[in-house]
Amino acid sequence: MKNIVLIGFMGTGKSTVGKRLARRLNYAFIDTDQAIEEITGLTVSQIFAKHGFKRFRGEEALLASKLADKERLVIATGGGLVLNSGNVEKMQRNGVLICLEASPEAICRRVKNKRTRPLLAKGNLMVTVQRLLKERQSAYEMAELTVNTDKLSPEEIVDRIIQFML
Ligand code: S3P
DSSP states (O other): OOOEEEEETTTSHHHHHHHHHHHHHHOOEHHHHHHHHHHHSSSSHHHHHOOHHHHHHHOOOHHHHTTTTTEEEEEOOTTTTTHHHHHHHHHTTTTEEEEEEEEHHHHHOOOOOGGOOOGGGOOHHHHHHHHHHHHEEEEHHTTTEEEOOOSSHHHHHHHHHHHOOO
């Protein structure tokens, strides 16, 4: 059984939806940010501050390699993991990429947890979100299914993903 890999921008609901999806399918759930925090013993923000964003991207690549040959996982990826084409290739090896998207307004309302989101900690939130969304559009378009999460409940999003997988 292939893994289900949730990709997309911060605040689109990957972790919330991923946990519920895993429960419904009886798959294991992995959140890459949380896994990296456990492996390094540091929060995402601490890794960025102490070692720089390249180190964090390095941890993501190591984790992507570890997960590539696993099965029956729902993986909620950090919003930047698919910017590395090597990670995409690894995730696609045994997984289906599904993108969750949301409007910039919904994203700004939802991204309260700055501990894992140092990229949004400085400057005007809306300006930063719009710039990063534009830069990343082509990476997120690699998904086989995209679900807009603005007006759907987590359970409705899970239903759509399960229907697609059938
Ligand atoms: C990032 C998204 C974050 C986290 C890190 C970098 C990004 O994860 O991996 O702050 O570059 O978009 P979430 O998408 O789970 O918020």
